[in-house]
Amino acid sequence: MTQTDAKTPRGDQFQGDRKESGNTMKAIVNTQYGSPDVLQLKEVAKPAPKNHEVLVKVHAASAAAGDWHLLRAQPFLMRFMYGLLKPKHTILGAAVAGRIEAVGRNVTQFQPDDEVFGDLSACGFGAFAEYVSVPENALAPKPSRLTFEEAATVPVSAVTALQALRDQGHIQPGQKVLINGASGGVGTFAVQIAKALGAEVTAVCSTRNVDMVRSLGADQVIDYTQEDFTQIGQRADLILAANGYHPISAYQRALSPKGIYVMTGGSMTQMFQAMLLGPWLSRNSSQKMGNLLAKPNQKDLVFMKELLEAVKVVPVIDRRYPLGETAEAIRYLEEGHAQGKVVIKVE
Ligand SMILES: NC(=O)c1ccc[n+]([C@@H]2O[C@H](COP(=O)([O-])OP(=O)(O)OC[C@H]3O[C@@H](n4cnc5c(N)ncnc54)[C@H](OP(=O)(O)O)[C@@H]3O)[C@@H](O)[C@H]2O)c1
DSSP, rough: OOOOOOOOTTTTTTTTTOOOOSSSSEEHHHHHHHHSSGGEEEEEOOOOTTTTTTEEEEEEEEEEEHHHHHTOSGGGGHHHHHHHHSSOOOOOOOOEEEEEEEEEEESSSSTTTEOOOOOOOOTTTTOSHHHHEEEEGGGGETTTTTTTTHHTHHHHHHHHHHHIIHHHHHTTOOOEEEEETTTTHHHHHHHHHHHHTTTTEEEEGGGHHHHHHHHHHOSSEEEETTTTGGSOOOEEEEEEOOOOOOOOHHHHEEEEEEEEEEEEEHHHHHHHHHTTTTHHHHHHHEHHHHEEEOOOOHHHHHHHHHHHHTSSSSSOEEOOOGGGGGGHHHHHHHTTTOOOEEEEEOO
């Protein structure tokens, strides 16, 4: 067991082109904002865990829409949080799965060799690298029946879907739940979580994804290239908007009188309408409308672990890329047509 209290903060480990062995690792580094072209595979200092941290040997990470938003600093407001002129965090990657290599002296929950998964977005990112040091609370034991690649798909997308449906959407068994953007990273988990929580699920996706989304358990699938779900007179008790765009008034029309609309993603206009108009519409009607910003937490990782181990939820992996091709993975994700999750293979 290694016990150390290193001074090097994660994200400040960039060491140019220096090549060393032993205390270095490969990482995907971004020292400036921009397109995926700014991402470079570099040799950087291997982090050491502080007292409350564990050092994780990363086996897999997954890419999420948040990665390209951060990379490009879009929307611009992100710069106030993540660095005005250049990125504060120079190694991205939030969703991680790996094996613990060393623990800091105050760590109580894990020991070397434990298999873990977690979301690093609240503690500095860093999953696009061979190693990352993170507070133990950012992690949970990896679901035993999942591979590292499968486990890495869960922490950001599934927990977002869970918090949207359960915490903000107050999902109840038997309710009619509609998921718009059902074929992407968040949507494929949302369909399965809603089914696992007893809802009757309508999934909205394009023609090529209809069969895939039905195989995840959706009771009804609406092909958005053929039909507009806001125009067909059906009303849902809960709508999760994970992708696409409809005016908030159209979502309101597709909601039952006491329905709840939760926006987690999609176009910027959809986001600003949910943030700015949602609270006002909620005050002036019996419907509740708004956006959700997911908050990583250990409890929800454990909740998902149980659903995954019970095979009530199964990760959908579209593509896998080696660490050195992370830029390609993010370019693909940015096109907006991923079917499930995009995984970065590290180990
Ligand atoms: N609020 C939070 O805390 C939080 C957390 C995670 C993610 N997000 C956000 O959530 C959004 C979705 O994330 P994600 O990981 O699911 O993205 P994603 O995996 O990139 O979504 C891609 C999927 O969206 C579908 N899609 C594209 N246009 C659509 C449309 N008009 N209607 C319905 N489906 C459409 C695509 O299928 P087709 O091309 O075949 O339609 C594809 O399967 C992003 O905006 C992301 O930034 C927010």
